[in-house]
Amino acid sequence: MALTDDRPVLELTAGEDAERREPLGVFRRPTATTGWRSWLTSVDHKKIGIMYGATAMVFFAIGGLEALLIRTQLATPDGQVLSEQAYNQAFTMHGTTMVFLVIMPMLAAFANYLIPLMIGARDVAFPRLNALSYWIFLAGGLFLYSSFFLGGAPDNGWTSYAPLSNNLAYSPGMGQDFWTLGLQITGIASLASAVNLIVTVINMRAPGMTLMRMPIFVWMSLVAQFLLLFAIPVITVALFLLMFDRLFGANFFNVAEGADPLLWQHLFWIFGHPEVYILILPAFGIISEVIPAFARKPLFGYPFMVFSGVAIGFMGWGVWAHHMFASGLGPVSVAAFSLSTMFIAVPTGVKIFNWIATLWNGKLNFTVPMLFAVALVSQFVIGGLSGVTHSVAPHDTQQHDTYYIVAHFHYVLFGGSMFGIFAGVYFWWPKVFGRMLSETIGKAHFWLMFAGFNLTFGPMHILGLQGQPRRTATYAEGMGWDLMNQLATWGSYLIAASFLLWIFNVVKSRANPPAGADPWDARTLEWSISSPPPAHNFDIEPTVSQLDEWWHRKYGEDDHGVIVRRDDYEWMSVVGPEEGGTSAPPPESIHLPSPSYWPIVLALGLPLIAYGLLFTYWLSALGGLVLIASVYGWSLEPSVDPDAGHGHVEPDRVDDDDDPGTAADPVAAGTTEEPS
Amino acid sequence: MSTTEQSTMVVPPGGHEPHAEHAGGGHHTSTGLSNEKMAMWTFLGSECLLFGGLISTFLLYRGKEVVSGPEVRELYDIPFTSVSSFILLMSSLTMVLALSAIQRGNHRQLRTWLLTTALLGSTFVAGQVYEFTAFYREGLGFTTNIQSSAFYVLTGFHGAHVTIGIVMLLSLFVMSHRGSLPTGRSETVEIVGLYWHFVDIVWIIIFTVIYLVP
Ligand code: HEM
Ligand SMILES: [Cu+2]
Numbered sequence: 001m002a003l004t005d006d007r008p009v010l011e012l013t014a015g016e017d018a019e020r021r022e023p024l025g026v027f028r029r030p031t032a033t034t035g036w037r038s039w040l041t042s043v044d045h046k047k048i049g050i051m052y053g054a055t056a057m058v059f060f061a062i063g064g065l066e067a068l069l070i071r072t073q074l075a076t077p078d079g080q081v082l083s084e085q086a087y088n089q090a091f092t093m094h095g096t097t098m099v100f101l102v103i104m105p106m107l108a109a110f111a112n113y114l115i116p117l118m119i120g121a122r123d124v125a126f127p128r129l130n131a132l133s134y135w136i137f138l139a140g141g142l143f144l145y146s147s148f149f150l151g152g153a154p155d156n157g158w159t160s161y162a163p164l165s166n167n168l169a170y171s172p173g174m175g176q177d178f179w180t181l182g183l184q185i186t187g188i189a190s191l192a193s194a195v196n197l198i199v200t201v202i203n204m205r206a207p208g209m210t211l212m213r214m215p216i217f218v219w220m221s222l223v224a225q226f227l228l229l230f231a232i233p234v235i236t237v238a239l240f241l242l243m244f245d246r247l248f249g250a251n252f253f254n255v256a257e258g259a260d261p262l263l264w265q266h267l268f269w270i271f272g273h274p275e276v277y278i279l280i281l282p283a284f285g286i287i288s289e290v291i292p293a294f295a296r297k298p299l300f301g302y303p304f305m306v307f308s309g310v311a312i313g314f315m316g317w318g319v320w321a322h323h324m325f326a327s328g329l330g331p332v333s334v335a336a337f338s339l340s341t342m343f344i345a346v347p348t349g350v351k352i353f354n355w356i357a358t359l360w361n362g363k364l365n366f367t368v369p370m371l372f373a374v375a376l377v378s379q380f381v382i383g384g385l386s387g388v389t390h391s392v393a394p395h396d397t398q399q400h401d402t403y404y405i406v407a408h409f410h411y412v413l414f415g416g417s418m419f420g421i422f423a424g425v426y427f428w429w430p431k432v433f434g435r436m437l438s439e440t441i442g443k444a445h446f447w448l449m450f451a452g453f454n455l456t457f458g459p460m461h462i463l464g465l466q467g468q469p470r471r472t473a474t475y476a477e478g479m480g481w482d483l484m485n486q487l488a489t490w491g492s493y494l495i496a497a498s499f500l501l502w503i504f505n506v507v508k509s510r511a512n513p514p515a516g517a518d519p520w521d522a523r524t525l526e527w528s529i530s531s532p533p534p535a536h537n538f539d540i541e542p543t544v545s546q547l548d549e550w551w552h553r554k555y556g557e558d559d560h561g562v563i564v565r566r567d568d569y570e571w572m573s574v575v576g577p578e579e580g581g582t583s584a585p586p587p588e589s590i591h592l593p594s595p596s597y598w599p600i601v602l603a604l605g606l607p608l609i610a611y612g613l614l615f616t617y618w619l620s621a622l623g624g625l626v627l628i629a630s631v632y633g634w635s636l637e638p639s640v641d642p643d644a645g646h647g648h649v650e651p652d653r654v655d656d657d658d659d660p661g662t663a664a665d666p667v668a669a670g671t672t673e674e675p676s
Numbered sequence: 677m678s679t680t681e682q683s684t685m686v687v688p689p690g691g692h693e694p695h696a697e698h699a700g701g702g703h704h705t706s707t708g709l710s711n712e713k714m715a716m717w718t719f720l721g722s723e724c725l726l727f728g729g730l731i732s733t734f735l736l737y738r739g740k741e742v743v744s745g746p747e748v749r750e751l752y753d754i755p756f757t758s759v760s761s762f763i764l765l766m767s768s769l770t771m772v773l774a775l776s777a778i779q780r781g782n783h784r785q786l787r788t789w790l791l792t793t794a795l796l797g798s799t800f801v802a803g804q805v806y807e808f809t810a811f812y813r814e815g816l817g818f819t820t821n822i823q824s825s826a827f828y829v830l831t832g833f834h835g836a837h838v839t840i841g842i843v844m845l846l847s848l849f850v851m852s853h854r855g856s857l858p859t860g861r862s863e864t865v866e867i868v869g870l871y872w873h874f875v876d877i878v879w880i881i882i883f884t885v886i887y888l889v890p
Contacts, residue, residue: 125888152885199711199714203709203714205706240829250819250825251822251825257822258821258822260736
């Protein structure tokens with residue numbers, strides 16, 4: 001409760017004196033908005049988005065190193081690079097990292113950065129909660145990785161099937177506990193962020209931004225956030241049950257006591273299948289913004305794109321047991337889940353046809369983001385089709401747990417989500433950092449990654465059909481698997497090289513010329529403000545009258561009905577005069593929430609509790625104390641510090657509904673409105 | 677593109693009415709519902725799945741034979757649990773009275789009803805603690821068998837939710853006492869109320885499923 005309430009309590013009632021009252025002397029409210037300290041305490045959705053993205057990229061490098069280890073081990077028969085134990089840890093941490101610490105936070109980065117800009121809001125609904133989500137995510141990730149130093153990393157695969165995972169005899173040590181608790185922590189982050197972003201999209205849209213005028217990226221993220229909202233509690237339950245089994249001797253997965261061995265698999269995949277749509281839908285949203293921008297056409301069939309996304313969101317709940325065809329569910333269930341799985345390909349197909357129709361007859365401009373976007377479409381088709389072959393249960397029993405599956409989900413997760421993420425990174429980079437990335441290096445990055453990707457995972461289809469099992473540390477000579485494995489390993493080195501090019505591009509970009517507000521001549525609101533955007537996003541709350549509002553402000557029809565660019569279009573915020581904007585200073589009246597220490601302090605409490613459960617309960621007690629104290633400090637902290645130098649709302653503007661200050665800043669309205 | 681679309685009204689129907697009534701929170705939102713209230717609704721939606729998962733687990737194991745120790749259902753004291761369930765139900769009523777008190781601006785009554793609600797909730801939790809100890813004495817510990825694990829986790833999670841609710845109620849009480857819960861902020865009470873009613877409704881489902889359905 002206190003966590004979601006960003007409105008100050010003290011200020012409202014006690015007025016003048018309360019403004020000067022310090023809630024807790026230890027922590028004075030931080031005020032810095034620049035410098036490294038500002039990143040620790042920032043509640044600005046843009047900074048938080050950048051932090052999510054940077055952290056995810058670091059984890060991508062780590063997960064990539066683990067992948068290289070796996071591939072090096074498998075390059076030749078009887079590989080000696082890793083022990084079996086280390087191999088198990090490598091693929092477990094690789095999968096866990098890529099799913100939970102790379103793709104999910106990367107998409108959170110986009111959602112955080114873009115959603116408020118795209119819907120014309122000053123910030124998300126609960127800025128401090130947003131910061132909390134990031135810090136909890138980071139805490140969970142670091143906790144998970146600390147297992148390497150504190151007694152061994154998890155090694156049961158990213159699915160941690162019971163009874164392998166719950167039985168202390170099969171998985172001794174604390175690796176599995178680190179996995180269980182670490183994911184529990186990151187789950188809290190995702191849940192908080194889902195609540196925050198859902199409320200933001202539904203409640204914080206600029207005037208005129210109806211649901212059917214929202215950019216498609218906002219829509220797809222919204223669907224993904226709803227999926228998170230309902231999927232996270234299911235994995236939470238599963239993780240709790242596993243934790244109780246391992247740490248306190250409960251019997252949920254204890255087969256000797258008559259427990260159902262499939263309970264874990266059901267709970268995991270009721271979460272897990274929606275999860276794959278959580279990983280792919282926002283990427284779909286990204287390329288649905290990128291493709292129209294570079295095809296110079298509006299997205300074909302916008303309403304179909306929206307509805308197919310929503311349909312995927314609903315149908316994603318009815319197919320989970322297709323991950324369990326080989327576990328003896330019985331013919332009726334298998335038939336039912338086969339069918340539902342085939343059906344879910346329909347809305348996905350709708351999307352693919354709409355992208356192709358958008359490209360059709362467009363004036364295509366193959367910039368780096370466009371290359372990544374088009375690659376996503378082609379590679380996702382391959383991943384989607386191999387997915388449909390799993391829905392045929394007899395096929396699936398053959399392919400199950402072979403490299404065919406590994407090929408399939410990498411075409412979807414890497415060829416789909418990750419390529420979409422890179423499309424988005426290249427597309428929005430100039431907006432976020434104010435500088436272009438080099439197109440030349442970017443193209444080299446793209447082609448290397450594209451080639452490396454297909455070289456790595458293409459051959460795995462064949463390996464799988466030839467029967468090479470996944471999650472197996474070595475294979476014997478003479479199975480006929482050598483060549484394909486070698487190719488795959490070479491491919492993985494190409495991917496690594498492409499990643500280095502990408503880092504080089506980033507480092508070099510600091511010297512590139514400024515990008516300007518709208519370098520791609522794009523369509524949505526965020527391109528109408530300067531790059532990088534000012535802290536308050538928009539000088540004046542934008543008013544929206546149609547889909548692709550920004551595009552329509554820039555283009556009109558001449559007397560012959562030909563579409564021409566207007567010179568006199570209205571910018572929506574301050575951009576320099578050289579870009580055609582006014583250089584009006586931001587209005588004094590805009591009130592932004594002040595930075596806060598509490599999110600990072602509160603987030604610290606969670607890994608403390610978790611360490612305590614594993615080592616000594618004292619730590620848990622300490623963590624609990626930290627948690628309670630910060631909830632207390634948090635709820636007493638006024639959301640705007642009067643001394644922070646952000647300017648104040650003039651009383652006569654408070655009741656004006658167009659007042660930019662009232663949109664994101666409840667306090668501004670509250671202070672004068674309710675003096676009772 | 678289409679010029680007709682351009683000319684449509686700037687203000688969407690039902691959206692940002694220029695002078696729509698302010699939500700209780702006192703600031704403007706697209707739906708008119710305050711962010712805080714919507715966040716609570718959203719969160720409770722997620723909680724449904726949490727309890728859904730726990731109840732399903734319990735149901736899955738209820739029908740299974742246990743290897744050691746007694747079955748849970750042999751130990752139920754239905755009259756006792758009915759009484760404590762009734763007490764919890766009554767607390768929803770007093771919560772409604774608390775909300776209506778603050779909406780009428782009667783802060784003394786607000787505090788009385790808040791305290792009563794917290795008291796009723798505590799009685800329920802105390803009843804649960806008693807039940808747990810009684811079961812334990814009958815030989816049904818947390819680790820005894822699959823049913824006991826499922827039972828204690830499900831009801832324990834619910835009990836924890838009630839306890840958190842009690843803490844929220846007491847915070848409201850303190851806030852009101854210090855004068856930081858003015859009539860204009862009645863929505864805070866309403867939001868805590870949403871949580872409280874939710875927890876009550878979940879208990880009705882749990883009670884029915886665990887104790888009543890044969
Ligand atoms: C976005 C990028 C990626 C994602 C989301 C991803 C995801 C996953 C997941 C979920 C697993 C399953 C782990 C398990 O079985 O527990 C996995 C396994 C694997 N990944 Fe990746 N991965 C990515 C990139 C890569 C890259 C770049 C490579 C190779 C260079 C790679 C090579 C492998 C291999 C060989 C396995 C199979 C391990 C085994 O089953 O023995 N992955 N990956
Ligand atoms: Cu699935």
